[in-house]
Amino acid sequence: xxxxxxxxxxxxxxxxxxxxxxxxxxxxxxxxxxxxxxxxxxxxxxxxxxxxxxxxxxxxxxxxxxxxxxxxxxxxxxxxxxxxxxxxxxxxxxxxxxxxxxxxxxxxxxxxxxxxxxxxxxxxxxxxxxxxxxxxxxxxxxxxxxxxxxxxxxxxxxxxxxxxxxxxxxxxxxxxxxxxxxxxxxxxxxxxxxxxxxxxxxxxxxxxxxxxxxxxxxxxxxxxxxxxxxxxxxxxxxxxxxxxxxxxxxxxxxxxxxxxxxxxxxxxxxxxxxxxxxxxxxxxxxxxxxxxxxxxxxxxxxxxxxxxxxxxxxxxxxxxxxxxxxxxxxxxxxxxxxx
Numbered sequence: 001x002x003x004x005x006x007x008x009x010x011x012x013x014x015x016x017x018x019x020x021x022x023x024x025x026x027x028x029x030x031x032x033x034x035x036x037x038x039x040x041x042x043x044x045x046x047x048x049x050x051x052x053x054x055x056x057x058x059x060x061x062x063x064x065x066x067x068x069x070x071x072x073x074x075x076x077x078x079x080x081x082x083x084x085x086x087x088x089x090x091x092x093x094x095x096x097x098x099x100x101x102x103x104x105x106x107x108x109x110x111x112x113x114x115x116x117x118x119x120x121x122x123x124x125x126x127x128x129x130x131x132x133x134x135x136x137x138x139x140x141x142x143x144x145x146x147x148x149x150x151x152x153x154x155x156x157x158x159x160x161x162x163x164x165x166x167x168x169x170x171x172x173x174x175x176x177x178x179x180x181x182x183x184x185x186x187x188x189x190x191x192x193x194x195x196x197x198x199x200x201x202x203x204x205x206x207x208x209x210x211x212x213x214x215x216x217x218x219x220x221x222x223x224x225x226x227x228x229x230x231x232x233x234x235x236x237x238x239x240x241x242x243x244x245x246x247x248x249x250x251x252x253x254x255x256x257x258x259x260x261x262x263x264x265x266x267x268x269x270x271x272x273x274x275x276x277x278x279x280x281x282x283x284x285x286x287x288x289x290x291x292x293x294x295x296x297x298x299x300x301x302x303x304x305x306x307x308x309x310x311x312x313x314x315x316x317x318x319x320x321x322x323x324x325x326x327x328x329x330x331x332x333x334x335x336x337x338x339x
Contacts, residue, residue, distance in 0.1 A: 038177050040169040048166055051302030053215055054143060057117050065146035072214030073150030074191040076125040078112055080133045082146040088112040124153055151191050154314055161310040173315040182322035183272030189294040195319055198270030204335035207231055209297040217301030222282040227297035233283055267335055274327045
């Protein structure tokens with residue numbers, strides 16, 4: 001989770017109550033046919049909680065437990081309360097960086113040596129696991145989370161995040177064939193899902209920016225401080241207080257922000273040939289820790305990502321976006337510079 005200015009591990013906007021989660025997330029593997037791709041080796045059902053992906057998996061012999069799938073997190077972490085409940089063998093790691101928190105400093109943390117997150121005979125993680133207190137996140141979502149599943153959940157498979165069927169579909173790379181009409185984009189990064197996107201700025205300048213796909217952030221688009229300086233954001237636009245002690249720029253009244261962060265809109269965002277106009281954007285006051293060899297300028301969060309079904313093909317270094325609704329394609333956005 002590359003922390004969003006509006007949703008960090010310590011606080012997150014409130015979601016609904018758990019309704020039939022156990023029934024929806026029954027601990028069984030599903031098999032189903034695909035119209036535009038080969039048949040998956042297995043499927044893992046999830047609950048779409050306002051764009052957030054919640055799955056139910058076993059931990060060792062205990063289960064089921066709820067986990068948030070966070071593609072912006074380099075590793076898989078466990079909640080401190082859950083680790084204590086399970087009486088896990090832990091040790092202190094003083095040089096650990098918290099990738100889900102705006103911090104460039106290493107902080108001491110406990111680490112669980114081992115433990116298998118699995119469903120039947122399929123293992124999704126085996127440790128070691130950094131341990132953090134994510135009770136605030138659980139409270140905000142209204143779900144008792146045992147942990148957060150990060151980048152390792154993709155393993156060596158081709159994985160589709162299918163918001164229509166509410167499943168994570170796992171395909172064997174050698175048998176995977178795609179014949180759909182989605183946008184195929186090069187995938188960058190060794191521990192993150194990073195793609196190049198196009199931005200049309202308010203002065204109609206067009207730039208290419210590397211962005212992390214982050215299902216743990218509830219923003220549409222967030223730009224880091226360094227990127228703002230590089231591209232001239234947020235510009236000379238009036239700032240106003242939203243009445244809650246925070247500052248927003250061009251955003252709706254009552255927008256929840258990290259103190260002193262700003263929000264507004266950019267003219268458009270281009271993902272391949274898809275064009276998304278007037279994208280809500282958060283301008284962060286700091287850069288987030290990325291822990292990846294590929295540089296990034298910000299993140300794409302669930303407000304935007306949930307508009308697509310997403311196929312992550314790590315083995316061949318590509319990512320496929322399938323729009324879930326009608327979108328403008330192959331058409332440069334009309335642009336009138338902002339006054």
